Amino acid sequence: MRKHWRQNVSVFAASRFAGGRISAIIWGVMTPASAPNDRGLAIFGEFFLDLVFYDLPRVPRLGEEVKTASFARFPGGGLATTAMVASRLGTPTQIITKVGRDILSTPEWRKLVQSGVSIQGCEIDPKLPTAMTVCAAFDGDRMMITCDKINQKLEKLLSRSSAQNQIRSAKHLHLACSMSPPDKWLPLIHKLRRTGLTLSADMGWNPELLESPRLPSLLSSFEFVFPNAAEAKAMTGEQSVEAAARKLARWVRIPVIKLGHAGSLAFREGKILRIKSITVRTVDATGSGDAFNGGFLYGYLAGWPLEECLRSGNVCGALATTRAGGSSAIPTLKRLRELMKKMH
Ligand SMILES: Nc1ncnc2c1ncn2[C@@H]1O[C@H](COP(=O)(O)OP(=O)(O)OP(=O)(O)O)[C@@H](O)[C@H]1O
Numbered sequence: 123m124r125k126h127w128r129q130n131v132s133v134f135a136a137s138r139f140a141g142g143r144i145s146a147i148i149w150g151v152m153t154p155a156s157a158p159n160d161r162g163l164a165i166f167g168e169f170f171l172d173l174v175f176y177d178l179p180r181v182p183r184l185g186e187e188v189k190t191a192s193f194a195r196f197p198g199g200g201l202a203t204t205a206m207v208a209s210r211l212g213t214p215t216q217i218i219t220k221v222g223r224d225i226l227s228t229p230e231w232r233k234l235v236q237s238g239v240s241i242q243g244c245e246i247d248p249k250l251p252t253a254m255t256v257c258a259a260f261d262g263d264r265m266m267i268t269c270d271k272i273n274q275k276l277e278k279l280l281s282r283s284s285a286q287n288q289i290r291s292a293k294h295l296h297l298a299c300s301m302s303p304p305d306k307w308l309p310l311i312h313k314l315r316r317t318g319l320t321l322s323a324d325m326g327w328n329p330e331l332l333e334s335p336r337l338p339s340l341l342s343s344f345e346f347v348f349p350n351a352a353e354a355k356a357m358t359g360e361q362s363v364e365a366a367a368r369k370l371a372r373w374v375r376i377p378v379i380k381l382g383h384a385g386s387l388a389f390r391e392g393k394i395l396r397i398k399s400i401t402v403r404t405v406d407a408t409g410s411g412d413a414f415n416g417g418f419l420y421g422y423l424a425g426w427p428l429e430e431c432l433r434s435g436n437v438c439g440a441l442a443t444t445r446a447g448g449s450s451a452i453p454t455l456k457r458l459r460e461l462m463k464k465m466h
């Protein structure tokens with residue numbers, strides 16, 4: 123674990139796209155984790171600012187306002203959570219995403235940068251706001267409103283030379299986004315795979331993509347895919363997670379299925395590998411899957427065996443449920459190792 127890091131925020135490139143109509147600035151932060159040629163983890167996907175109103179007295183009807191004293195803001199989405207977990211554990215981690223100028227002075231962006239994540243590959247859109255979700259939580263359930271115009275056609279960012287240069291310095295690329303429509307993503311993914319990187323993806327719940335006939339071709343470039351049980355069943359049309367894992371293994375090298383409090387499983391060399399999670403007091407399960415991905419990928423890049431990667435993912439996912447937001451309970455590497463030892 124790094125205890126201190128020096129921040130040196132600097133504009134290192136300014137470019138113009140779309141015939142000069144849209145200008146974009148790419149900002150860089152030099153941290154120990156962002157040293158060149160670190161051969162670590164690159165994560166591509168959507169960044170959200172989550173604004174969460176909870177302990178509501180009741181659900182408002184149209185035309186009404188309800189007030190609450192309970193409010194929290196988080197860097198949201200799979201990209202930020204997975205990156206913060208992997209980086210805090212010690213993986214050199216960079217993110218590639220699009221944000222608006224509005225995010226740069228916020229505590230959430232600062233939190234991301236201070237966790238050691240490099241933002242050199244991020245693009246600032248001068249006109250659009252950062253994608254934002256307002257979440258109203260009531261009685262164990264929640265409703266959400268999202269504005270994410272900035273993430274439309276995000277695949278274009280992946281094909282830009284600035285992003286490609288960033289990715290080239292990494293050993294592994296994780297995609298924390300839906301990759302829909304698959305036809306647009308397929309050539310990009312195949313090209314990236316040919317550079318020798320390993321790839322993984324968490325596509326979340328997106329029936330259009332999960333049930334697409336193009337999914338097997340898309341997944342054939344991936345080392346790992348990280349669906350939860352419902353997503354794995356939707357991808358394969360199977361009724362059990364074991365059958366889903368078996369079928370996914372025809373398309374992706376190692377499917378990893380997240381099973382909530384029951385832990386996780388992977389399928390490798392014809393065998394199911396199932397690892398239990400730890401027992402925790404759950405407060406909010408949002409982002410546990412993304413935290414799992416960060417813990418798993420830390421283990422993978424540290425050269426750990428698959429069983430240990432699953433254990434690491436389980437611990438990070440379980441701890442994420444003990445506090446609100448996926449990135450509020452990230453363990454130190456020492457704590458992670460202690461908890462993993464107890465699982466044997
Ligand atoms: N209640 C729990 N107790 C112990 N471990 C848990 C619990 N909930 C989640 N985990 C751990 O976190 C991992 C990911 O959780 P889950 O299966 O809910 O993923 P997910 O549905 O993708 O979550 P997300 O809402 O982030 O998309 C699980 O595989 C497990 O290891």
Ligand SMILES: [Mg+2]
Nearest residue numbers: 326350411412
């Ligand atoms: Mg998930």
